[in-house]
Amino acid sequence: MDFTEIAKQAKEASLLTAGLNAQIKNSALNSMADAIEMAKDEIFSANKVDLELAEPLVESGELSKATFNRLKLDENKMRDMIAGIREIAKLPDPVNKKLLVRELDEGLTLYKVSCPIGVLGIIFEARPDVISQISSLAIKSSNAVILKGGKETTNTNKKILEIINTALDKVEGFPKNVIQQVFTRDDVAEMLKCDKYINLIIPRGGNSLVKFIKENTKIPVLGHADGICHIFVDESADLLTAEKIITDAKTQYPSACNSVETLLIHEKFPHKDELLAALQLEEIKLIDKPESWAHEYGDKILAFKTVKNLDKAIAHINRYGSGHTDCIITKNIENAEKFMNNVDSAGVYFNVSTRFADGFRYGFGAEVGISTNKTHARGPVGLEGLTIYKYKLIGNGQVVSDYVEGRKQFHHKDLT
């Protein structure tokens, strides 16, 4: 089918999902989970086809062994996938929340109410457990979605979506075409141009993909290209705290976007040599003359630099950072406050590992991704980031001329 036709169907579906109540959405989610559980074997078979197609690519070097391992769906991933859908069903409905109730005048009440964004375009990595997660988030937030998964999991994704949509078809009152899927690069190109129907694009996966998308569409994009996180060790930092935090932030999962890439050390910090020696013992490779201060290593490599003072550290981070997550280690609370106010990043941390930047760790229940945007949603994004709001104004015949001509006055009284 033509992409525009798919997008138009998604738009029409989104107008219907906007009116769904939480009960229908949750019953849709639970039906999805049940259906996937019932059809486990079919899904494993489809995944096997993907794995067989990928094997020669690993042999020829076109596909890394790590990527190949991510393609493989096993019993554990399947169990987590099904449990994940049921967890999202249990979360509070992000839609229809009253964000403000204000009586403008007697009998004239304004409600600011959360509502879905509309149509999401989501482009994601080749991991067979992601499609059910994203579909669940879209349903829970009353959005329609067009999915484009990594091509190496095409067969698995097709099978899973077929099962999901068969299950959704049976849910009374649940609209058609809420979850649709496309497969080609041309579809992605069309998606980026389709601002008439698509309201938000969320790319997940590698930096270059996200960068490409951000640079090639006028549709709002939620995500982050780089994760160039910093830790600044202040003059008064505790040595053991610094060692522990930096080691965690660099080695606990080096390829994560919230891992630290650059260490800045105050020139008067008295334990610099001990700290660097301790980090080397943790098998961290230290570099003091990096080719660029804006590089994401994604490995146990850490650039480091001595800075004159707090202001220089803040300036370095605002210049070379990616606005993701940056940390100060200090005993000086005033310095910590200045750092947290003046570093322009989604996460500004005080004596704590950058690896905490994560929707689940923040207690959001589900994570759409991490955003370095300066509008809409920033940092780890939960279901709330998939909503916007509308204003409902309820009256009994009020007209503006009465207020402009002084016969009536607003009293703007907030109700709970």
Added chain:
Amino acid sequence: MDFTEIAKQAKEASLLTAGLNAQIKNSALNSMADAIEMAKDEIFSANKVDLELAEPLVESGELSKATFNRLKLDENKMRDMIAGIREIAKLPDPVNKKLLVRELDEGLTLYKVSCPIGVLGIIFEARPDVISQISSLAIKSSNAVILKGGKETTNTNKKILEIINTALDKVEGFPKNVIQQVFTRDDVAEMLKCDKYINLIIPRGGNSLVKFIKENTKIPVLGHADGICHIFVDESADLLTAEKIITDAKTQYPSACNSVETLLIHEKFPHKDELLAALQLEEIKLIDKPESWAHEYGDKILAFKTVKNLDKAIAHINRYGSGHTDCIITKNIENAEKFMNNVDSAGVYFNVSTRFADGFRYGFGAEVGISTNKTHARGPVGLEGLTIYKYKLIGNGQVVSDYVEGRKQFHHKDLT
């Protein structure tokens, strides 16, 4: 100066304003107001130059008489302008508000705190009273701003900004280059490309300007191109209520974006002929075969159509509307609820004039504009729309490995 240089200075200024407390910002605002009051005569002289340059354009027909009248600064506008700045100083600080405080674990607390967006690019109509208003909103929200006003008020704007910046220079602790101004079309073209430094563009003024900007930048744009508002008269609507609301929505200020453009009438509404006759008595020109259902007349002209039922009305609005403000007139609460949930607009109204869609009427104290975006801010936008948030995480040496390896557990306890 080169535009990129101006934008870079704005970025640097924005990193400093982010850390300003409310007291400095409010004293900056009050100094601005005082300085403008002191220099009133200088401003009137500069405005006179603009008026003299505009006069021949009115004679040659290049400038409308209405636009010319808007250029003119008189004592009333001057008084409102100065009062407006002082009003903004009195509003609560939109920055540094705690939006969430959550203990993730003992001694590990997450704060979601409102903060400025960064650098705003604001393009506005030729009205000499707007520059101080926008500058005040930028200061209050701790953003830096690059202004481009309508060319017919260049002299007035130059003079006002000179006075503002001289006043700001004397405010201790207030950074330089927070408010800058550019003048040419080339500057606007550069602004639209400058996504490295500019975080949000707000175009104010005519539809074609807003459309052009939305189509020519990747920077987020806050605003609305069209205001194609609808009123649906349901089967059970009260005739007098309908007459009163439609008359207000069409005639109180026909060129406003929240004026109604299309009237939809339920085919079983029993008083259709009386209603249309009453509207004609109010000098509203009724059109039943418009060239397009998506046209903004901005005049006392109203397109109208009979529809079969509520669903057809909703479908018409979602197809031809601009997502601005739409109203249902009915006695049936269920229909009103369905309308408000399923019409995909920033404002969905029940028995009330569309003309209420306005930041001041909503009680926001100040208005940046009205947005038909589906992300970030929607509907009338107050100071809150000029902010985003950051996450501050404060701990005492916590690392992620303790939680991943099961030695510690999150307890996610929301604090007030």
